Amino acid sequence: MTIETLYQQMLAAMGPRHWLQAGIPPAETPWEILWGGILVQNTNWRNVDYALANLKAATDFEPRQLLALTDTELTTLVKPAGFYTRKVPTLKALAAWCGQYDFDLTVMRVLPAEQLRRELIALRGIGDETADYFSMYVFHQPTIIIDTYLRRLFGWLNQPLPSNYLKAQQLIMQA
Structure with missing residues (x-):
């Protein structure tokens, strides 16, 4: 699965998101x-x-x-x-x-x-x-935030991200 495919599937399933985490009230x-x-x-x-x-x-x-x-x-x-x-x-x-x-x-x-x-x-x-x-x-x-949750998601998809934050971000942003 490509990053673009993952993005499109998540967007179709969940729609746009306007806040980082569930359970945190909007500021x-x-x-x-x-x-x-x-x-x-x-x-x-x-x-x-x-x-x-x-x-x-x-x-x-x-x-x-x-x-x-x-x-x-x-x-x-x-x-x-x-x-x-x-x-x-x-x-x-x-x-x-x-x-x-x-x-x-x-x-x-x-x-x-x-x-x-x-x-x-x-x-x-x-x-x-x-x-x-x-x-x-x-x-x-x-931008894309390279956090523990994103790394975990990519790991579950057998697409581990580079350990370097900026390299991981660049890989995703290019897609």
Whole structure:
């Protein structure tokens, strides 16, 4: 089975999908997607939900308000998601990066895809998968996210992907 055939069969069977995972409620704002994308790293969504509820109450998900928080205040808010010593600096770095574009998602969405991805990956705590997640779900850039579930699917189809993230992504994007 080719990647194109798999794609067409999945599209016919399931139709278009507008959210990454079943069981995760749709985000209220793109900012919630950004903060949630950081908070979900190495934890489960239930814990992230608590942290996002705290962030919403304190900042209404606004990046300027997030940046106005002290590290101690932000740590208290996101502690339910775990790994807060890594996630707090990443949240602040992401919010500061958005500030370079005056927190205007419209401006960020017209950045060339390669530039957007490069800038996101340059931020502490954001790797390939998270950058692609943001590119797709916040900045509306077409891409494929090479995650554990996709690798598992391809393994079940006896079409294992290269272990290198970018090589696997390139293989699928070419198809």
